[in-house]
Amino acid sequence: MRLRTDCGTENGLMAALHCSLRSEHGDEFAGTKSHMYGTSTANQRIESWWSYFRKQRSQFWMDLFGDLRERHLFNGSYLHICLVRFCFLDVLQKELDEYKQFWNTHTIRPVRQSQCPSGKPEAMYHVPHSFTEVWFEEVFNVHSR
Numbered sequence: 001m002r003l004r005t006d007c008g009t010e011n012g013l014m015a016a017l018h019c020s021l022r023s024e025h026g027d028e029f030a031g032t033k034s035h036m037y038g039t040s041t042a043n044q045r046i047e048s049w050w051s052y053f054r055k056q057r058s059q060f061w062m063d064l065f066g067d068l069r070e071r072h073l074f075n076g077s078y079l080h081i082c083l084v085r086f087c088f089l090d091v092l093q094k095e096l097d098e099y100k101q102f103w104n105t106h107t108i109r110p111v112r113q114s115q116c117p118s119g120k121p122e123a124m125y126h127v128p129h130s131f132t133e134v135w136f137e138e139v140f141n142v143h144s145r
Helices: 009-021 040-070 078-105 121-126
Strands: 003-005 035-037
Touching: 003 009, 009 035, 040 078, 078 121
Parallel strands: 003 035
Antiparallel strands: none
């Protein structure tokens, strides 16, 4: 299996882990061949989600924390990090939980010429056999090496 990601900062570790986990497989996509970087246009759904999430939720917080840094009210020290966590962690978690609930209960519309399943993400996760007959689970035994 080959994993394709864009060059976003969140993908470097994932690419390294994927290549490492597949390093001893014997197929044509083993090791470093198991990952490739590409343009994000190949994954419009997740790019759309990130764009929506940023506009609706995260941009406010990014601006707020950036403003604190620019005004020298946050310097990245251990104390400042602890204070920001104390002041904002519960509020941020509440917002993330609300957004997760909103997203997981919205309906993904069916798309012609696409093999992507449609439905509500929450139901698709908990009852996958109702949406697709393909099961992608692969058992991994950490003690087999």
